[in-house]
Amino acid sequence: SHTIVSDVMATEIPVISENSSIKDAAGIMITRGVNHLPVLDEKGMLTGIVTSWDIAKAVALGIKSLDEIMSRTVITATSDESIETATKKMEEFVISALPVVDKENHVIGLVSSEGLSRLVGQCR
């Protein structure tokens, strides 16, 4: 297909600061109806990602700080990338969303398996 990430990514996505609490992160996931939150440092740069799976990890293991559950090595996508490349990355790392970044590594969106599964069956 000739579909690229910018055709399917969500924009205006919620993000969270690395100084936030686990309860803050959970609160944003609930109010915004999302499972993935890119984590930004004080300068607004992508420094990690936290998901509802990570919140479950905190509950299962009694972990108290965001820093201990977030993933620091973030797998990302670019807006001009094919959706096949994006899904291959998600499959390879067994993850269900990729923050989309621009050339300066600013977060401009999020592409997720939830968004991509809507394309299933459509041949372009």
Added chain:
Amino acid sequence: SHTIVSDVMATEIPVISENSSIKDAAGIMITRGVNHLPVLDEKGMLTGIVTSWDIAKAVALGIKSLDEIMSRTVITATSDESIETATKKMEEFVISALPVVDKENHVIGLVSSEGLSRLVGQCR
């Protein structure tokens, strides 16, 4: 496409009893690497579903019992259903997985957007 749910569903999926705790549910999600757990009653019948998003809700709102966070009206799929029908249901209810049930409403698998997004770009 002519792909049906049984072509893409996960089998041997973890489930949980309705008497379990939130911490039990979170523990299974972490050890099995999943975000969705069908909830069964004492007779082994599907009575709800709990997800990592629900665990986040419990953390955000200080909810203590599984019963208060699980969803009781479960949207399901059958194994012979087309994947288009399954994705339409997920889109309509803004959910990312459907337990797959047989004629007696026993859970035989789970179809998820994470599993479906792998088909993206493949035309059949």
